[in-house]
Amino acid sequence: MSENAYKQAGVDVEAGYESVRLIKDDVKKTAIEGVIGGIGGFGGLFEVPKGYEEPVLVSGTDGVGTKIRVAFLMDKHDTIGQDCVAMCVNDIACSGARPLFFLDYLAIGKNVPEKVAKIVKGVADGCVKAGCALVGGETAEHPGLMPEDEYDLGGFSVGIVEKSKITDGKKASAGNVLIGIASSGIHSNGYSLVRKLFGLNDDNARETLGKYSEELGKTIGEELLTPTRIYVKPLLKLIDEVGINTVSHITGGGFIENVPRMLPEGLRAVIRKGSWKVLPIFEMMQRMGDIPERDMYNTFNMGLGMIVAVDADKADTAVKCLEEAGETAYIVGELITGEKGVDII
Numbered sequence: 001m002s003e004n005a006y007k008q009a010g011v012d013v014e015a016g017y018e019s020v021r022l023i024k025d026d027v028k029k030t031a032i033e034g035v036i037g038g039i040g041g042f043g044g045l046f047e048v049p050k051g052y053e054e055p056v057l058v059s060g061t062d063g064v065g066t067k068i069r070v071a072f073l074m075d076k077h078d079t080i081g082q083d084c085v086a087m088c089v090n091d092i093a094c095s096g097a098r099p100l101f102f103l104d105y106l107a108i109g110k111n112v113p114e115k116v117a118k119i120v121k122g123v124a125d126g127c128v129k130a131g132c133a134l135v136g137g138e139t140a141e142h143p144g145l146m147p148e149d150e151y152d153l154g155g156f157s158v159g160i161v162e163k164s165k166i167t168d169g170k171k172a173s174a175g176n177v178l179i180g181i182a183s184s185g186i187h188s189n190g191y192s193l194v195r196k197l198f199g200l201n202d203d204n205a206r207e208t209l210g211k212y213s214e215e216l217g218k219t220i221g222e223e224l225l226t227p228t229r230i231y232v233k234p235l236l237k238l239i240d241e242v243g244i245n246t247v248s249h250i251t252g253g254g255f256i257e258n259v260p261r262m263l264p265e266g267l268r269a270v271i272r273k274g275s276w277k278v279l280p281i282f283e284m285m286q287r288m289g290d291i292p293e294r295d296m297y298n299t300f301n302m303g304l305g306m307i308v309a310v311d312a313d314k315a316d317t318a319v320k321c322l323e324e325a326g327e328t329a330y331i332v333g334e335l336i337t338g339e340k341g342v343d344i345i
Contacts, residue, residue: 056160178269275333
């Protein structure tokens, strides 16, 4: 068998080496205090930060879902990595944890180093926004299992929080005010429905994505590929400066599934429609698909990526704190005594 047998089988080892070379600078820019060594070892090393009396590690893992199909169709791969990071770090920040490090897993039909570098650049950009280090990852070439021009991306993050400061909902109480933090768009959930609505499985999908929409102020593709917003730094600032009682990341399942996850038994959330700006993309999709309103709130974030509960006398201060951190925030409701759940009125 020749020396190129593995390459003939579909795996290009040299392309793997080139991919690693191309991503080194992007990985390096994510380095923070605690990183030991660099990429290329068998494990990513990170020293546990000092100063915690009872440190608790919080972990999260997720992927990008079928939003990745939009990246394929547009042949634009430098933002999808931020989505992957966001889905992980936003979740662990809901516990009050500061993300420490991130690892990615990229399965690709054919290793094209320049494409891999663009994907990892997005991951590194997301890590910088979250303030965590990209300490390792894996690029797996899957000839015969995946089309050459396709890939899938997943990630894993670990954060840390003082045990006494975990935001687990135990401090929530009736009368707490709910504050919604604006999303950047659809984020990374509901894309199976999105693709159906816009016909992205059809032959003219690329043409659809290239169409400019006056309603959106951009092309359909630009809107659908907008990266998921990373809320880590503003949320941690809010926790430190004002304090929060509980928080929910509005991801898959929208309001109906995610808001109750932030609540202890005996508390119910009341969210008032019209108290925030529903983004045009959601209004467009609801109209296109004649989708019942409840289904919209059970699938999408509707313009709010995070919802936090604070003491009523801290609500205005909390909104101001978030605005100072560059976020758009709204007072959207309150907690009441009742069966755990959410009413959108």
